[in-house]
Amino acid sequence: MGLIAQLQSGIQNALEALYQLDASASQLVLSPTRKEFSGDFTLVVFPFTKAAKKKPEDIANDIGNHLKSNESLVKDFNVIKGFLNLEIDPSYWVEFLKQESTNKSFGHLEKNGQKVMVEFCSPNTNKPLHLGHIRNILLGWSCAKILDQAGYEVIKTQIINDRGIHICKSMVAWMETGEGSTPESSGLKGDHFVGKYYVAYNTLERAEKDKMTAAGEEGDAPILKKARALLKKWEDQDPEVRAIWEKMNGWVYDGFDQTFDALGVSFDKLYYESDTYLLGKKYVDQGLESGLFFKKEDGSVWIDLEDAGMDQKIVLRADGTSVYMTQDIGTAQSRYEDYKMDKLVYVVGDEQNYHFKVLFEIMKRFKANYSDGLFHLSYGMVDLPTGKMKSREGTVVDADDLIKDVIREATSNANERGTLVEANDAEQSDIFRRIGLGALKYFILKVNPKKRMTFDPKESVDLHGNTGPYIQNAYVRIKSVLRKAAESPFEASFDNYKMEALELELLKQLFQFPEVVKGAAEAYDPSSVANYCYELAKNYHRFYHDHSILKVEEAVTKKFRLTLSEMVAYVLASGMNLLGVEMPEKM
RNA sequence: GGUCCUGUAGCUCAGCUGGAUAGAGCAGCUCACUUCUAAUGAGCAGGCCCCAGGUUCGAAUCCUGGCGGGAUCACCA
Numbered sequence: 035m036g037l038i039a040q041l042q043s044g045i046q047n048a049l050e051a052l053y054q055l056d057a058s059a060s061q062l063v064l065s066p067t068r069k070e071f072s073g074d075f076t077l078v079v080f081p082f083t084k085a086a087k088k089k090p091e092d093i094a095n096d097i098g099n100h101l102k103s104n105e106s107l108v109k110d111f112n113v114i115k116g117f118l119n120l121e122i123d124p125s126y127w128v129e130f131l132k133q134e135s136t137n138k139s140f141g142h143l144e145k146n147g148q149k150v151m152v153e154f155c156s157p158n159t160n161k162p163l164h165l166g167h168i169r170n171i172l173l174g175w176s177c178a179k180i181l182d183q184a185g186y187e188v189i190k191t192q193i194i195n196d197r198g199i200h201i202c203k204s205m206v207a208w209m210e211t212g213e214g215s216t217p218e219s220s221g222l223k224g225d226h227f228v229g230k231y232y233v234a235y236n237t238l239e240r241a242e243k244d245k246m247t248a249a250g251e252e253g254d255a256p257i258l259k260k261a262r263a264l265l266k267k268w269e270d271q272d273p274e275v276r277a278i279w280e281k282m283n284g285w286v287y288d289g290f291d292q293t294f295d296a297l298g299v300s301f302d303k304l305y306y307e308s309d310t311y312l313l314g315k316k317y318v319d320q321g322l323e324s325g326l327f328f329k330k331e332d333g334s335v336w337i338d339l340e341d342a343g344m345d346q347k348i349v350l351r352a353d354g355t356s357v358y359m360t361q362d363i364g365t366a367q368s369r370y371e372d373y374k375m376d377k378l379v380y381v382v383g384d385e386q387n388y389h390f391k392v393l394f395e396i397m398k399r400f401k402a403n404y405s406d407g408l409f410h411l412s413y414g415m416v417d418l419p420t421g422k423m424k425s426r427e428g429t430v431v432d433a434d435d436l437i438k439d440v441i442r443e444a445t446s447n448a449n450e451r452g453t454l455v456e457a458n459d460a461e462q463s464d465i466f467r468r469i470g471l472g473a474l475k476y477f478i479l480k481v482n483p484k485k486r487m488t489f490d491p492k493e494s495v496d497l498h499g500n501t502g503p504y505i506q507n508a509y510v511r512i513k514s515v516l517r518k519a520a521e522s523p524f525e526a527s528f529d530n531y532k533m534e535a536l537e538l539e540l541l542k543q544l545f546q547f548p549e550v551v552k553g554a555a556e557a558y559d560p561s562s563v564a565n566y567c568y569e570l571a572k573n574y575h576r577f578y579h580d581h582s583i584l585k586v587e588e589a590v591t592k593k594f595r596l597t598l599s600e601m602v603a604y605v606l607a608s609g610m611n612l613l614g615v616e617m618p619e620k621m
Numbered sequence: 622g623g624u625c626c627u628g629u630a631g632c633u634c635a636g637c638u639g640g641a642u643a644g645a646g647c648a649g650c651u652c653a654c655u656u657c658u659a660a661u662g663a664g665c666a667g668g669c670c671c672c673a674g675g676u677u678c679g680a681a682u683c684c685u686g687g688c689g690g691g692a693u694c695a696c697c698a
Contacts (some may be wrong), residue, residue, distance in 0.1 A: 065640085078640055286697090384625090386693090386698095391624095415691080487634090488634095490633075496645085499646040500646040501646080507661075510658080571646090576662070620658090
């Protein structure tokens with residue numbers, strides 16, 4: 035039984051013995067004692083005043099005394115107002131360190147036999163990735179890591195939006211103005227190359243439209259008509275068009291792969307919309323048969339969700355073609371056929387909240403096996419200090435540029451400090467990469483996903499304060515001490531060690547880690563892990579500042595502090611790994 | 622207009638399943654490197670937790686109603 039559960043059952047026994055009260059564990063608010071009071075865990079006794087018919091202070095004292103004499107864990111207690119502060123026998127914490135410091139799977143929850151699929155990134159293939167995708171990718175990746183560590187089997191996937199009018203626009207522009215150029219011939223990364231033609235298309239269309247307006251003509255620009263014709267040919271499987279489409283998409287995928295590599299992310303399975311966009315139709319037929327859907331006079335198919343507080347929603351056009359919802363129904367079902375997952379998480383921006391609310395309701399009515407496990411990890415838009423990112427105004431922050439910038443910043447910062455002279459170039463650039471990306475990833479993931487966030491490029495590469503590098507630095511400090519310690523090995527046991535306040539605090543924090551992982555997995559929220567890592571690093575920095583490790587005389591103290599440090603390093607690395615952040619050994 | 626999200630220090634954010642005197646970082650001002658790395662630590666200053674009611678022994682946290690910001694209410698994806 036865990037410590038908390040043991041305390042709770044002790045308190046239950048106390049309440050039963052003292053007041054014949056039958057309290058459920060959930061009624062027992064047992065929280066870590068606030069720093070300004072002494073004790074380890076605090077029980078709030080106000081809820082029992084009515085049933086026990088006593089003053090809060092008396093109840094707290096009664097329970098405290100009962101626990102002290104019946105629970106060996108509880109060494110002492112104090113009462114302030116209605117708060118019972120319990121002090122755990124310090125040997126418990128020392129024993130905890132002894133046990134868990136060698137546990138290579140500390141913070142890994144037991145396998146629960148469930149499968150979860152996480153969809154994230156899901157780009158269009160007509161332009162490069164930008165800052166918004168980065169938030170999406172980091173959230174999805176981190177979420178997948180957290181779920182994996184919380185005991186799930188995780189399948190990472192994305193749906194690639196590789197068809198539609200926007201792709202055809204890039205194609206038209208390239209066919210008209212590209213003159214056979216390629217990413218190689220132009221020295222551009224594939225996705226940027228194709229993106230260039232998407233921009234070119236928009237410029238062309240606007241120019242044509244302006245000319246038409248000036249001439250008093252109405253209607254669509256000729257180039258738009260060409261793009262539409264291309265889409266029609268694509269849908270009719272025209273081999274020539276398909277070949278160009280495949281070639282251009284191939285360039286884009288090459289480019290994306292480089293960005294994914296740079297970010298250190300990967301996927302287990304890719305779904306392409308060109309394969310899936312027709313999948314939903316058979317479910318429309320099923321829905322019609324079962325009466326879930328209904329047909330309007332024009333032949334379009336709808337579902338009525340008004341009894342669930344939503345509107346009517348179209349699921350098939352009158353001409354029999356799919357809409358977004360049709361595709362998502364089909365894709366979800368086909369994923370289930372592929373993987374039989376228990377849960378399905380979509381990492382998609384919050385502008386699609388309503389879409390997913392409707393989709394999940396439909397899947398529930400379809401009685402899909404995984405419908406209780408559907409979750410939309412919705413995140414807010416990323417703003418710049420100057421306002422919204424707008425592609426028309428050229429204020430979009432490109433993903434590749436951003437990655438380069440943060441690494442460059444980490445590099446120049448480190449060179450200024452000049453502490454890495456002994457490392458060779460390859461080592462150095464790897465360290466700078468870890469620091470730069472650590473800064474970027476932490477900066478984005480520390481914010482609660484639901485919140486719209488402001489991204490200040492200057493602040494994102496800041497290496498002081500509540501940042502990724504600050505946490506990495508705590509790890510590096512430990513590693514440096516451990517390296518030095520390894521030079522003169524010694525044996526000692528710290529069984530009877532008497533801890534300093536900061537040491538106890540660090541241990542209690544380490545103790546929390548599995549709970550943090552569990553909570554983050556339940557809430558699909560990496561920011562709680564980020565904040566935990568920060569608090570742990572902060573306490574370690576303070577400990578490191580106040581207490582020597584290698585310079586203390588007593589072998590017992592030295593051993594304890596080394597072991598404690600080692601475990602802090604392990605948990606920091608493990609926690610940051612959940613955010614997709616790699617730790618440098620030196621910095 | 623309906624629905625959903627959001628509002629905490631000058632700025633960026635924690636805390637929100639109700640608990641003790643609301644916390645960090647940045648920016649500003651002090652101080653501490655002959656040290657296991659100062660990418661650090663200690664301190665000062667900075668708050669009608671958007672407003673008004675309600676529930677409660679207790680509200681930043683829950684409820685109601687406002688106000689500000691955002692999204693959405695497409696046969697685009």
